Amino acid sequence: MTGKRFIVTGGAGYIGSHVCVELVKAGCQALVIDNFANSSPKALDRIAEIAGEGVTLLKADLADPADEARIIDAVKAYKPDGAVHLAGLKAVGESVVEPVRYYSVNLPATFTLIRALEAANARLIVFSSSATVYGDLNQSPVDEKGATGATNPYGRTKFFIEEMLNDLARADARWKICNLRYFNPVGAHPSGKIGEDPNGVPNNLFPFIAQVAVGRLPKLKVFGNDYPTRDGTGIRDYIHVVDLAAGHVAALNYLTREEAPGAVVYNLGAGRGISVLEAIAAFKRASNRDIPFEIAPRREGDIAEIYASPDKANRDLGWKATKTLEDMCADHWRWQSGNPNGYRD
């Protein structure tokens, strides 16, 4: 992989910043395209502090037609080997309220990236998809053959983009596509320099717990304790963001081989389920802080349990999640306690 160059859309974001670190560590360079809608340019300085130089920035909005020509020119000039595509809107609840906004950002951003890569003759995309494309029909562990059926507009944008990229690879054998279905990314880089910094009140469990632990929020609501699970609370497959980022490098490595197939799909998960109460208890141990919580009604659209079968990625990509729940909590806490207001001063 040494010497390869990749576009990373959304590269200043939570997952993107960790992907950039792993790319630089693998001897690659990255051109981040980001509009900082839900990220901070400070993440790029922190990436350099952790991994050294190798990342450059194009501040632009992939979904804005006014930025398209500039993006295409910059991508052509960069002469990339491909792209990791993470840019997009990602809040499930918001997508239900504003579906057209979700479609009109996530899909056009992908069109622009495809056109830019065509122009640069670099037909390779590793796409940030989600376990949400499995809907709620499957038995866990769920493998890549599981039935698809997203239950909200955000999830449908992920599913539509996967299918569109698959069509692209079918239509033109020069395209190499890898759809990565993330389970629940949590944690932060062990340096404590980069991590998740959500806008407003967090929707997701780990950032919410972390903000309760640091005293920014008073109390966590546990959404339901009457699910048919071991303690009644929802079960998810939490995966350390550094493991997840390493999965992208493994996917790029796989796709850039001479004999790479056209389009592939992989689950990136740890392969085991953790309940909400187990996550709270582990975070409490890692932070040595009290985490007040109350049992609240179920959240609409939630399912009882989902966790991955990561066997296919283990086998084909030679990748495996190695970090424990304790690592996830300790690293998430190091980031949150060292940066109580995220990247804001």
Ligand code: UFG
């Ligand atoms: N939960 C709480 N209280 C909270 C937040 C979450 O009890 O304040 C519970 C949820 O009910 C669920 C678990 O914690 O049981 C995890 O919830 P998250 O919101 O952290 O994650 P989800 O599994 O709901 O959603 C995540 C991603 C989505 C993605 C989905 C795919 O955030 O982008 O996984 O499975 F679509």
